[in-house]
Structure formats: structure tokens, C-alpha cells
Amino acid sequence: MLDGCTTWPADLAARYVRDGLWRGQDLGGLPRRWAERSGGKTALVHGETRLSYRELADRIDRTAAGFADRGIAPGDRVVVQLPNTPDFVIVVFALFRVGAKPVFSLASHRANEIRHLLSLSGAVAYVVPGVHRGFDHDALAALMLAEVPTLRQVFTTGDAGFTTLSEVDAEPQAPRSNDPSDVAFFLLSGGTTALPKLIPRTHDDYAYQTRAVAEVCGVTADDVYLAALPVEFNFTWGCPGVIGTFGVGGTVVLAADPGAEDSFRLVERERVTFTSLVPTVAHLWLEEREWSTADLSSLRFVQIGGARLQPGLAARIEPELGARLQQVFGMAEGLLSMTRADDDLDAVVHTQGHPISPADEIRIVDENDREVPAGVAGELLTRGPYTLRGYYRADEHNKRAFTADGFYRSGDLASLTAEGRLVIEGRLKDVVIRGGDKVSAGEVEGHLLAHPEVARAAVVPVPDEFLGERIYAFLVHRDDKPALPELKRALHERGLAEFKLPDRVEYVEAFPLTPLGKVDKKVLAAAAADPGLARDWAPVEPKEG
Template sequence: MLEGCTPWPGERARRYRAAGHWRGENLADLLSATAATHHDRTALVLGGRRLTFAELDRRVARTAAGFVERGIAAGDRVVVQLPNVPEFVIVCFALFRMGAKPVFSLVSHRANEIRHLCGISGAVAYVVPGEYQGFDHTRLALDLVEEHAALRKVFVLDREAVAGAAAAPPGVLVALDDVDAEPLPLPAPDPSDVAFFLLSGGTTALPKLIPRTHDDYAYQVRAAAALLGLDQDAVYLAVLPAEFNFTWGCPGVVGTLLSGGTVVLADAPIADECFETVAREGVTFTSLVPTLAQLWVEAAEWSEADLSSLRLVQIGGARTHSSLAARVGPVLGCRLQQVFGMAEGLLTLSRPTDSEERVLATQGRPLSPDDEVRIVGPAGDDVPPGGTGELLTRGPYTLQGYYKAPEHNARAFTEDGFYRTGDLARLTDDGDLVIEGRIKDVINRGGDKVSAPEVEEHLLAHPAVAEAAVVPVPDPFLGERIGAYVVPDGPPPALRELKEALHADGLADYKLPDWLAIVEALPLTGLGKVDKKTLTADAAARIHAADTAAPDAATAR
């Protein structure tokens, strides 16, 4: 196990192997085995680009050898920040094959997040798209090379960005197309070792790294694919970013490929474009967050697109309101599957045989028979059956600790290894999980998890801000938006001024405040902490008042 990671206790590891959950397989070899069986079938599609399994496996082998040729070694960490393109899959599996560890990053991440990821992981390389959606990732990468001594290579998807980069140190920038060499005999990675790192949803100021092993992730995708009945006829549309756990392996991209099915990559989640793709490629299933599901349902009600191939839509990433859930099946002509999951592990899903009532009202049951779930009260005692409390879990694909975070791990796990999710939940009499909310200081903005303390830290750096508190404000479309309460230092700042300053500071755009209230003081609890419960209620009242009358001068929307 990579230093800085917490392994499963020996007794539980032996139990998971004896149960057949962990089979001693690595993800790269699993792809090669699938390619040997389905070599001429289509593996990946993006617009007019198509790769067969044989072509994909060959590209993976040549890219792995190319990384070795460029000095990347087994155990090295590599930050991967690419959109939904075939190269994302190729790069990740190439790194798996040679034993290097991809660190997944959202394309929307900027200097603040990437600097943190490079620092905590000790990354030696960074894979970027070049210029994408108006942002120059190559320039950011070169700035970070100057800051981080360990970071010595930047691999760029866009060859023109390499040619056009000014003042790049010799040998640092490499076009991804040039990472290509004759395949080498490479030692197989240890299945019990880390395969890659996912990111936490933002429960602290910046994301923590979640180590996922070959053993645990292979089990997750295999079990999820079996639950959905995937085979070579499955066609998965990857609408959400591929670096999301939901998209990557629930069963997602990896589960579909290892079942011999086809993965169709969407470069944008626009409903009309996705509907055309569904019709053209015969897409059989996809996964959406509730905000996208709502857009799809609304668009489908007047669209004439042929969605008859679509059999299943998974919805997860945020709580789905029952009114939306009830419309998905009838409008899209497919079955709905509710999914609750986290990059840290636990995955619950409704089953194909569940009644409509169960599918609409719950988030299903744990994926594995060895997933252990507890619902506890504030003192850590199990609540009575049907009661609401914090969700605790452990199992064969749930992490044992965040990477290089011993102090946080001491708080995030019980002494017997249960992960404290921070989610409020209850279990029905049938064993279904119902998510009621969360106790973490996180805003779920349309499926994007935004750390309130992180945004507060940036607000407090602004010269016009004396105090700041960030809370969720209700939104009928996103579910929650980012609300900021600010005590000014001098003339009160405007919302636009704050957003521009935070954007310039490197904060990702989806983390910028959507709503601002200027106040004289922040309410405090009896313990002297900011009373966010009061602020959240106040924000909801202000939003309601603004929806029924003109907004007052204290609130900007």
C-alpha cells in the first residue's frame, strides 16, 4: 500500500477475499482481458471518433510505454485534468498499467485547487487539455511547475498549445500525442495497492484525496454492472464529467467497458444534443444529477427525438425530489434508478425488481452484502429503527482513511473503522436508505459540492469584508445556491465585486457566491460560533420574500 494510505484491517481484508469480492485483479489487466474477447467491438465514441477495444488496448499499452520513456515511474502521482474525451480513459488506464497513480481533477478546477492537489499528492506530472472553454490550462500548469519542485512534466492534449506556449522550460511541455512508444513488458501493479485518487466532495476547505485500490474498485464496478445486468449490448452515455465516481464507476465508464459494452462520451450535457446521441448510438443507460434530469424531462416533453433505446436513467449526486422522480420514467420512457453514493465508497441503489413506490421514495439498498451501515445519534449510539441520525459505514470498497490526513482521519472514522459520512439518514423497514440531509458544512449546488469554509476563507481575504458566513439558499432549479452573509469593513461590497475578486484569486467559478446579504453582525450560538442554522432560515425567508415582492436593498440575487 502506498505510504500515506490506510489499509483495511487484516481480518476484514481476508474476509473480503474469501467472499470473492477482491479477486487479486488490476484494472489494466481487466481491460486487456475484455479487449481480447471483444477486440472488434466499439469501446469508445466521441462524435465521429470511434475506438474498438483492440485499438483502445493498443493505445493504452503504447501510452504506458510513452510515459515510461518520459520518466514517469511506478508509484508516481499524476494529476489528470481532462474533459470527456477518449484520452481521459487512455491516460488513466495507461497509468494503471505502469503502476502510476492518477489524481482526478475537475476541468473546472483552477489555481487554488490544482496547487493544493499537486502539493498534497507530490505529483510529478500534470495532464491538461490546453485551452478549454476559454481558460488557458497550459499557462496555469507552467506557473505551477515553477512553484512545485516535484512537478516536472506537463502533458497537453492540444498540440498547438504546446507549440504556442511562451517561455516553457525545455522538456517540460509534451504533446499527449507524443506520449507513444513500443509497448514494454511492465510489472503488474499490486491489486491491493492504490490505483487512483478520487476527490472528496469539499467537506473541508479543499478536497482531500481518496485512495481507491484495484481490488476495491474492480469489485465496485463488477457488482454495480451485475446489478444492472450489463453485457456487450450495453451503451452508456457519459454525460457528467468522467472524473466523477458516479460517471467513472457506478458502474459508469469502467463498468461498461469491462462488460464489453460501449461508452459514448458527451462533450456537453445539453439535452437536445444528448437526445440526438441517444438516438444515433442506441444508448441504453446514463447517469444524471437531479438538475440535469429536470432539464432532460422538460426538453423531452416537446422533443421528437427517438429515445426508445434508453432503458435506464440513474439519478444521484443530490437528493431527487419525488415530483421529479415520478416524471422520469413516463416522460423519458425508461426505468428510473435512484443512487446514493460517495467517492469515499458506499453505494446504494434501487433494484430492478423494486416497486415504483420504493424507487420514488428511497435511495435503495447497499451494493454489497458486506456493506455495513449504522445510523447513530449525536452521542454515537444507534438510533431506534426508523429514526434519523448520522450515516456511518464500512465495507469492501469504502476507504479506511484519506491520503496523508491522519488528524482528519481520527475524526472521520470510529475506532472500529466506520466512516462518518456526515449525512443524515434513516432506514426503512425494508432496509432502504432515505437521505434526509447532512451535517457537513457543504452546499450542494446542482450536484457540485462546495465547501462553505473554503468560500468564507476567500471572502475574508477581501479588504471590504470584516466577517463572512456562507450558507445554502434555496433554488428551484439547482436545489441550493451559494449565499454569503457579509459584515463589511467600510463601504459594503457588491456581489459582482466579490465574485470578480474570488475568480481572480483562483477560486473555481461554481464556488462563487450566487447571493449576497450585507448585515451589521453575524448571529452567534451559545458557544460563540456563527449560528448558520439561523442564517440559513433567514436566507430562505429573504428568498421567499424576494419571490413575492421586490428584493430589499440588503439582498443581491
């Protein structure tokens, strides 16, 4: 195992092997196996580019040889910052092939984040998309070369004097085998208040995750997956996403961004059967669907995850998009929980289903780490065959983030139904402490969204000298803007306690979003505390950069 990473205890690792979960698979060897199985079938579509499984494997093998010729060696970390193009898939698998460790970066990351990722990982190389969406990544790479001592090489799709990806090409070499228990690549933690932490994912754990989730979803060789969200997201890359679809012989369609108009066009043209979205994008898809004439009849199901999906929005998916909703709760750190095709409507709308693996372990605990009964909310703790045992080079943080017996403290506020289904209530810290009473922002948001004139709701705390914090609700309206007294009356009629009612309401045109497409409550809280701050948040969608 790479230095700085935490291994699974020997007894658990042996159990996962014995139970057939970890099968000794090397991610770098998968494309050639897929090519032997599926040959000339279309694997990857991007614009007018169509690559068969055989063509994709050949490109990966040649790129791997090109990286090796340019000094990329087993164990090297390489930050990969590419948009949704075939280059991302080819580069990542080529790095797997030579035993290097890709570090996934959002295309929207800039100097502060990239400097952090390069330094923390000790990366020797950085892969960039030249000029993308008006930003000069080559110039950023030049700056990083001057600032980060370990960084030796830059590979680009541009032409700024660095090695271009088209030059990373050589006659394939004898395949190298990776230790399946070793780190394959790094995902990023998704917090909004600090620089991301690195999440090590091993060959064994990620191969198992993608197989297990593809089985839960019933994905087959006949399926066509639309990668609408950034491909570097765990959700898009492996839930089942790109790898899971390749694993069963299906076809992956890469979208430039998740915008409804372009995505609908791709669904119609490529006969897409499933996709994965965050709630903010799902909302925009529903708005587009009101007038769009696109043929979406090929869609079998739509996965929605990445943030809490309000029941009102969940209930609209199947009637309006004509595809079954699959609620997904997941984290780059590991645990995935999903509704199933045979779940009843109530379970699909109001829960996040069951974990994908029988080996997933879940605890819901109170502030003293005591397990709480079904129906009672507490912090979600988890461990399992694809959930990390520690962040990379983060010993002090790991002491707080894991229990003594290796359960990961997710920071999510959750409960279990009597049937064992997971219900995500929000983030543990997403609360307003009003006069000593803890109020769940997610609970108040859910009640606000039940009002017919409220399209979207986000609740944040605002400092108050008397109560400590008051409840501040940002709302996006439909036709009318109900005043605060009317909203309070409606919430009271729904049975919401007096101390949970909003103290202040502000209507806005849109919410600020993080690069992951989640509502940026840090920005909203700052705005609530300072009425003078601009509220010019455009109705945006998570994009590649």
C-alpha cells in the same frame, strides 16, 4: 500500500478475499483482457471517433510505453485534468499500466485547487487539455512548474512547448503487474467549503465496486452507456459507468457536457440504453423533453444521484423520459446504495434502495454514536470492501472522520425503512438551528416542492440576533410567485410544524451550482445574509470546464 494511506485490517481483507470480492485484479491489465474478449466490437465513441476494444487496448499499451520512456515510474503520482475525450480513458489506463497513480482533477479546477492537488499528492507530472472552453491550461501548467517543487513534467493536448500526448507513444513493453491491494488512483472529496481531500482507491476495491454495481444494474454487452457527466466523477467512471460497461463488453459514449439537447441527440444516434445524471441535470432534461422530438426509446434506465432527489422530480422520470429511474446514493469514498429494477414505485421514488454489496456495513447513529431504530434519522456510518479506511496524508482529519472500529462518518443525515432501504434526508450540517430547534433544510425543501408553483427550492440559514438563525428559502417558480403567507399556509396544511416554516422567501431565476452540479448553499447563505450581493446566477449545468 503507498505511504500516507490506511490499509484494511488483515482480518477484513482476508474475509473479502475469501468471499471472492477481492480477486487480485490489476486495473492496468483489464483493457488487454477486454480486447481478448471483445476484439473488434466498439468500446468507445466520442464525436466521429470510434475505437474498438482492440484499438483502445493498443492505444493504451503504446501510451503506457511512452510514459515509461519519459520517466514516469511505478508509484509516481500524476494529476490528470482532461475533459470527456478518449484521451482521459487512454491516459488513465496507461498510467495504471506503468504503475503510476492518477490523481483525478475536475476540468474546472484552477490554480488554487491544482496547486493543492499537486502539492498534497507530491505529483511529478500534470496532464492538461491545452486551451479548453476558453481557459489556457498550458499557461496554468507553466505557473505550476515554477511553484511546485515535485512537478517535473507537463503533458498536453495543446502545443505550448510541453510534451504533447501524441508524442507519448512507443513500442509496447512487457506488461507490469501491480499489487492489487495497492492504491490505483485518487478521487477527490466533494465538499464545497474547503480544498478537496484525496481518496485512495485500490485495484482490488475498485475492480470489485465496478463488477458489483454492473451486476446490480443488470448491465450486459448489449448496453450503451452515455457518459454525460464529467468522466472524472466516481459516478461516471465506475458506478458502473465507464469501467463497469467495459467490464461486460458494452459501449461507452462520451458527451462533451450533460446538456439535454446534445445528450438527446447522442441517445438517438447511438441507441444509448442508460446514463447517470445529477438532479439539476435531470430537471433540465425534463424541461427539454416537453418539446423535444428526439427518439429516446432505447433508454432502459436513468441513474440519478450526487444530491438528494426530491420525490416530485423522481416521480416524473419514467412517465416523461420513458426510462426506469434508478436512485443512487454514493460517495467517492465508497458506499453505493441503489434501487433495484424490481422495486415498487414507492421505493424507487422515496428511497435510495439497498447497498450494492452484502459486505457493506451500515449504521445510523445519534449524536452519541448510539444506533437509532428504523424510521429515525441519524448520521450514516459505513465500512466495507470498497469504502476507504482513511484519506491520503490526513492523519488528524482521519481521527475525526472514522470511528475506532473503522466506520466512515459520512456526514449524511439518513434513516432506514423497515425493509432496510436507505433514505437520505440531507447533510448532517444542512440544518437551520432556529431558537434552539434543529430544522432539516431537506425536509422543508421537500414540502415547498409539493406546492404546484414551486419548481425548485433551497433552504439555508440566515443569522438572527433573537433566534440565532432564521429559515431562508430560495425558490424558482413556475407561473406564479406565491407569497410567503400562502406558502406558510400550504406547508401548515401539510402538517409541517410551526417552527419549521420559512421566515423569508426569495424568488430567483436559477441556483448557483458547484462543479459537481450540486446547489452551492455556501453562496446562497452568503446571499441570504447580504441582500446587496448579486443574484445573477445563470441556469447552468455541470460541464467539463
